[in-house]
Every structure is written in structure tokens, then in C-alpha cells.
Amino acid sequence: MNIGVLGAGQLGRMLALAGYPLADRFVFLDPAGKPSAGIGEILVFSGEASDEDVLDDFLSRVDVVTYEFEHLPVDLVQAVERRKPVYPNSHALHVCQNRAEEKALFDRLSIPTPAYRLVSSPVELASAVRELGAPVVAKSITEGYDGKGQAVLHDAEEAAAAWQTIGHERLIVEAFVDFVREVSIIAVRGRDGRVAFYPMAENVHVEGILRYSLAPMPNLEPQVQQTADGYIRALLDELDYVGVLALELFQTRDGRLLANEMAPRVHNSGHWTLDGAVTSQFENHLRAIQGLPLGSTEARQPTCMVNVIGSEGEAAEILAIDDAHLHRYGKSERPGRKLGHVNLLASSHDELLGKVRDCASRLPEAPEPRFSFE
């Protein structure tokens, strides 16, 4: 099948690598002008009316369209949807782009979230800080990626300054959660409505950027996985979603899960599946959007994904670790840039932790790995 992908970064690259063995061919439409996929055919699309030919060309070559990042103009995706099947659908994309709609959906489906308020002025922001209790995090309703367009407020008096800094008309204000760990659930829904769930991952963020994902996460009680499965299934069904969806959550001291946000695409916290699961999230996304049966989401072994950020390190040093799998994205080095990841497998979580520490010590900019179970 000819697969069109909106966006042309590392997620598209990994989709293509998973798709060649299924005899898929890939055409990327890059709306950002910075393609890095380095595979398949890449068309650059400015979004201007004068670039309509590029869009036509793209659509004429593809049987089905998907996307690898969610900061796409919804009207572009709707225009594509009128001419070719698009999975996930544009409504799902729209909801995921808008934190107010996303939270409303969580509420409607009884998926618990941290306490939050929607505010439209500095005064309302100050009230929200008082009601929720400082500290809080204020975020723009739309946009925002990896900590941008956000501010932490420690006092209601900081409202005016924070309002200014964020610079949006409507914000969502969230109470801080006293969480034990950040976790995620990734699931995939086929065109026939069947759903498969990956084992949950424990995620370690540093300065808003994912650094480590460990799956199946340690001390994963079956009812916690079942609860997460139930939440993401409700979202998938409600959105009539096809493909991979990621839901990030907080786990509290008493074991409860609170939904943070979702991403309508293959997700960094699912990269461990490339080596650690029977079927990777990339292959399952492609199986789903083509109407093929979903593959098993079982983990082969405890696996940890270590993001390679800012500088690559030496391939020879990383590959000297037993059962280490390097995935480079072919991008140039730049501070804070995701350049690749390493998947490490081991027969126990303790052994795995040793490998993760070893790997981190071989990556120039990896922070010390700190998981909840240590």
C-alpha cells in the first residue's frame, strides 16, 4: 500500500522502516520545511495556496494518509480527509490539539485528571491559583510541546507576569499532583474496532523532555494495567480512532492514575516496542490503518528506552552493551534535540537498571536515571 505521512521526522522514518517489510511505500508531506526522515519520498509543503499542486501530487500517490506529529493545521487534515482516508481522523487530532476539549473528553468518559481550571484573564488565573493551591502549572489551551507555552506559579501574585509570559487568550491551570511516577499506556485500534494494549511504561522526564521509558513498568499491578486499558479504550472508541494512541498519566502514592495528556500518534514512550515487544508500535500503527490484523503487544523482556539527546555518543561504546539496540535518526547534533534512542533488554528489572546506568554513562548528555522502584 502507498502510505502518505504528514510530517517527515524520526517518527515517520521509523514508520517507514516498519512498513517496508509489509511492502508499503511511503510519501511524506513535510509542512515544517525541515524533513529529517531520510527515507522514502519527501514533498515539502508550505501550506500556501500556491502550493496546492504539491498537495495534489501527494494525494495522487497515496492510498491512505496518517500523520506523525499533532501540530498540524486541522483544516489541512480535513481537506486531505475529503479526498483520501485519514487515520486517526481529524476530529481526534482536533481534540488532542486543544487542552480544554481534551480535558472535557476525559471528564465525560470519567477518566480522572488532576484538578484544573480554565481561565481567560490574569484575574481568573490568580483565582485559580488560590482555589487549586500553589504551585500550579498554567498552559496555553492550544499548541505547546516539550514544556513550551507553560509557566509554573508558586503564588497568586505571579498571575499577571505569567499571563504575559505565556501570551495566550485562554489557559488551563492544573494543580500539581503528588505523583510517585509518570507512566503511559499505548494502545492501537484497528479499522474493525479491535483494540490491543501495550504493557504500561514508567517514564522519566528531565526538564520536560522524556529521557527514559521502562516497560513493562516495575511493580505493575494487573488492576492498574486494566484501569489504564479501560481509560484508553474509552478514548479510542469515543473518537472512533484508528491507529496508535498514547495516554500519559500520573500514578499517585495510593496507586491511582490521573490522565495528563494524550498524543494521537506513535509516541516516544513506545519506542521500547521496536526491540522489546512482539510487534512494534510502528508496525501496529501501519497494520491498523491498512485494515490488517493487529500484532501481539506482549513484551519479550523488560526493556528500557534511553533517549539520545543533544549529542550522539560513540556507536561502538553503546553497541558494546549486550542486547543494546541503537536507533539513530540521522539528524545533526544540537542541544536538546532528540537524535536517537537506545533500547536495552534484560531478564530482570535489576539487571536492566544496571544496563541503563551503564548506557547513560556512555552518552555525553544523559542525566542520571532515577526510577520509582530504586
Place this chain on the structure above:
Amino acid sequence: MNIGVLGAGQLGRMLALAGYPLADRFVFLDPAGKPSAGIGEILVFSGEASDEDVLDDFLSRVDVVTYEFEHLPVDLVQAVERRKPVYPNSHALHVCQNRAEEKALFDRLSIPTPAYRLVSSPVELASAVRELGAPVVAKSITEGYDGKGQAVLHDAEEAAAAWQTIGHERLIVEAFVDFVREVSIIAVRGRDGRVAFYPMAENVHVEGILRYSLAPMPNLEPQVQQTADGYIRALLDELDYVGVLALELFQTRDGRLLANEMAPRVHNSGHWTLDGAVTSQFENHLRAIQGLPLGSTEARQPTCMVNVIGSEGEAAEILAIDDAHLHRYGKSERPGRKLGHVNLLASSHDELLGKVRDCASRLPEAPEPRFSFE
């Protein structure tokens, strides 16, 4: 690294798919005019002197050169070798192309083979049939692939006709071996001389074409693996070989191994490693030729590779089998053509055999799977 590959078929395609995650880039030089890799950049090379520019262009883009099929003109590979590092080296290629030299090497290294004779006339051929005892198989010294350029003789009187049919000046005549099964050992040698061995596979050929490879092969006694490891290590060291080498052998009723032939490249009987081993033969070949540490060759689970030959079958039916992994080569259907393969994993050989039968029933042209252990 920029990797140049001589040949542009499915083996090159799978090398490239394994190499993108290492940030390798691929340029193929196709000397056969029928590229099917469908990935990377492909240059078509006629071999004529007038095509020298194409070769120059190829060499200017690559850091290291390897090949994915052994029926290459040795002088072409030597010409490449004078300008860029080539792994495996042209001497290894030369030996693998010449059955007389190959057998002489086996003899020199005390690697047992079926009894054989080299003959240069119909009269000598008739004598060889009498000495070895019919039936025998006569093969041209050079060329020959998948049963071409060969004849089976059941009587010395067939010598003249067989000589005519094969149409070469020098033949090798081999005694038939009363083997229990056909097996293979695949190993990889790094630029530093380190060697890693994959667990042996049992191979099922039908009409000279590989149909099934099962690894680790059932009833694999440690000393049999050690013997095979010793044989292939001797070959690798003697040839100062870098990359993946495959050695096909017969196993006799009393457990002995007799070398049949070797292939200086990634091999069809190693395709199971894509899903069943910690590191695939493709990745390990790339690690070797780049001077990177070799990855673990351990099997994750018993795995069977089922070749898809002649017609594709329905992807949806194949992928409905649990832990089935489809690898299509993006080629058009044609009788006898290798179009792809399916890797099946299971926790036991019995369970695996059930899956193999199930998979074969879903492939239009798969013969009944028959292994030695049933």
C-alpha cells in the same frame, strides 16, 4: 557511514533496513539491471568500459563496500578493492565462486565433505560415477545457483549426456550423502577478528530451493554446534574474512557434519534472525564491516523462517497468526521467485511446528513442511 552494496535485491534491501537505525546510508550498484531493493539509491552498471563513470560515481559516494550476491565478476570487486575497503575481501569471493577451490579449502582445513572427484571429460565423469557409486551429482566448477548447471547421474552410462547438458569444461562430481537433515551455520567476523556464531538451523529444500529454516534446530547437541563453530571459524580466519559467512552442511545418521557449500554473504537460512535473534545477521554484517562491536547472536525463541515463493498469499491471513512477522521484498509474482518470508516464533518446537503448518496452509505455493524431528 555510507555503505556501497554490489547487487540490489532483497538481501541489499534488508541490509539497508537494518542499517538506517545505525545512521548508515546506502548506495547500490546493480550489475544485473534488475534492481528490486526499492530503498536507498540505486545505480545501474552494465560492466562495460563505457560505464566507468557509473563506477566512479558509486565509489565517490561510499566509505566501504560489501556485496549481497556472489555471482559478481571478481575483477570488478578487485577494481573496487583498489579504491575502497571491500568486505568480505575479493579472495573470499573468488573461493566461494569456484567449487574446486572451495573443496580444496575444506580439505586443507580438515573440514569433512562428501566424497568428490574433479573431472575434465565425459570419460573421467563416467569413472567418477563408478568410483563414488551412483547416484552422484555433477556440477560445473563455477556458477550455478539454486540447482542450475547440475545433473544427477544414476549410472556411468549417463556421463556423456550429462556432460553435454551441463556444458562446462570442468565439473565436480559428488557422492550422495545419506543425510538425516540439511543444516547451516552462520557466523560473523569483525574487523578485529572476533567471531560470533548463530545457533544452527535445520533447512528444508524442495527442488533445490530453500523453503523452511528452523533455528535453533531441534535436537541440537552442544558438541554438534561446537563442531560447526570450529569449521566456520577456521574458514573465517583462513580467509581473513569480515562480515557474515554461511556454511551449508549435511548431518548424517551418526551425527557427523559434512560441508556442502558456503556463501560469502547474508544468507536465506539466516533470515530467521530478523525476529528470532537478539541481533539480526543483517545488522551484524553491517556492524562487522564498519568495525563496530558484534551483537549477540543468541536466539530469543525457537523460530522458523517460511519462504514465500511464487505467490504472495494474503497479508491479512499471515499476520493473523500470533508472533508471525512478514517480510515482503516488494517484487512482482513469478513462479519460483522468492517474494518474501515469514518468521514464526513459539515457546517450543512442537508449538512452532503447529504454526509452521498453519502458515504453510495460508501460502498458496508452500510445500508441506517436513522436518527431521517430526
